[in-house]
Amino acid sequence: MKVLIPTQSHDVHAKAVASALATKGHEAVLWYASDLPTQQTLSLSYKGSSEAQLELQGVDINHHGAFDVVWLRRPASPVLPSTMHPGDHTFAVQEWRSVLEGVWDTLSRTGFWINPRSAARRAESKPAQLAAARRVGLDVPPTLLSNDPQRIRSFIRANEPTQTIYKPFATSQWDLGDGAAAYLFTAVVDEDALPSDEILRLTPGIFQPRLAKDHELRVTFMGDHVFVAKIGSQAVDGAEVDWRIKTRSVATEVGVLPAGVEAACRALMRTFGLVFACFDFIVTPENNHVFLEVNQMGQFLWLEELAPEMPLLDAFCELLIQGRPDFQWRAPRPNEGLRFKDFCDEAVHTAIDERHVDRPHVFLLPDEPRGDAAA
Structure with a gap:
């Protein structure tokens, strides 16, 4: 094979x-x-x-x-x-x-x-994700996708006293020079923090109410198999809004996904034609599971690093080897099967190889305007 x-x-x-x-x-x-x-x-x-x-x-x-x-x-x-x-x-x-x-x-x-390339393309669209999630019965928060300053300001005022969060459509970075970079994560915004209307209208954003969280879930589907990770984002300072900022500090363990939510996720995967995907959910204090997004090619082996009882590498290799979504697999006993820890050190050691041409990082602009941009 x-x-x-x-x-x-x-x-x-x-x-x-x-x-x-x-x-x-x-x-x-x-x-x-x-x-x-x-x-x-x-x-x-x-x-x-x-x-x-x-x-x-x-x-x-x-x-x-x-x-x-x-x-x-x-x-x-x-x-x-x-x-x-x-x-x-x-x-x-x-x-x-x-x-x-x-x-x-x-x-x-x-x-x-x-995933099939056509399916991957469709699933990368945030508007398509939100529309499809609503159709299959997932709980989706009120959402505004807009560059209209008046609509954005009205949305923020309508959420009060609840706070509003802003999310970009894609992960982005700014080159700060000397090897440093600024990353754009999910953030709380209010009217006072918004730039002028002339700047605000230059790019669209995703705006949603900030929801109360008990914890969050990262749910990885590999064909017919599912892995649920419970992420204790609310127990770590700085991770409450976006746990990615403190990934290594946040407690991660095996979680539970209600059967109805799992069925809706599978329906969403069928809608897009996906055989692999990572879902992100907020679980509220009332135990409501609120859909945030689905990443058709999300990272997943970091979960095995933080929660070794989740043998994701072993399952994923079987998906590849058998080449079918209904692949046969049973979780190995502890310290058996393929474990990410057994391959991680070598992979890290060979990650930087100057013989290859590195893919350019996705920097938007230098932090300081240059040339015509300064005007």
């Missing part, structure tokens, strides 16, 4: 999964598309009536043929030389986008995908 894992060179979790699969006698091909075109070549050939053949040649990769399974982990784009003429650069970007679309379309016709 051969698994293709499109990802980034510093992806510790992908490296751990690849090593774990190797111990089971299966081959995993880590594809760092950011190595294209300077460190890697790609060919797609058609001959006679046979299926198209994909060939990848470069640092740590020498592949020709088909794959049984594609784990669409963290696909990257080619990184072109900065010295290219601007017009040539634009042309090359268009050409690479076209050929990679053809590669994905060709690969998608065979094998088992986690």
Whole structure:
């Protein structure tokens, strides 16, 4: 069995999964598309009536043929030389986008995908998530998606005395220089904290009432199997609004998901065509389970680090090996089966490899305006 894992060179979790699969006698091909075109070549050939053949040649990769399974982990784009003429650069970007679309379309016709590319695209949309969650019966908080300053201010006033939280549509960072970065997390906002209307209207945001929390849940679906992690976000200063700020400090243990909520989650996955997904819920003091979002390719092995009784690596490898959502799996006994701790150190050690072209970080803008931006 051969698994293709499109990802980034510093992806510790992908490296751990690849090593774990190797111990089971299966081959995993880590594809760092950011190595294209300077460190890697790609060919797609058609001959006679046979299926198209994909060939990848470069640092740590020498592949020709088909794959049984594609784990669409963290696909990257080619990184072109900065010295290219601007017009040539634009042309090359268009050409690479076209050929990679053809590669994905060709690969998608065979094998088992986690997740199917079309499903992944649909599920990445926050508006689509909220609409679908409401349709399947999940409890969704009142939500405003807007760049209209008046609508935003009215929404905040209508929530009073309850506070309002702001969330971005995508994880973002600002480059502060000297290796430092500022990250954008979920935050409490009020009218006094808002910028001027001219600035507020420049980008849309997600606004919701701040809900009282007893705890939170991170629910990971792998085909027919589900893992529920209870996250004690309210017991740690700084984690109350967004536990990601203090992930390592927050108590994490096996949790419980009501049967009706689980059934609604499975209906949402069917709506999008997903075979893997991570759901986030608030559990209120009244034990209401409020849907926040679903991440079709969320991180999950960190849960096993914090709660070793959850054998997520073992289950996920079986999903890949068997290549079907109804894969057969039984939780191994303690200290048996594939454990993330047994592969983590090696994966971390090899995460920084200067032979590969690193995928550019998603920085929005330098913290200080430069050039025309200053005007």
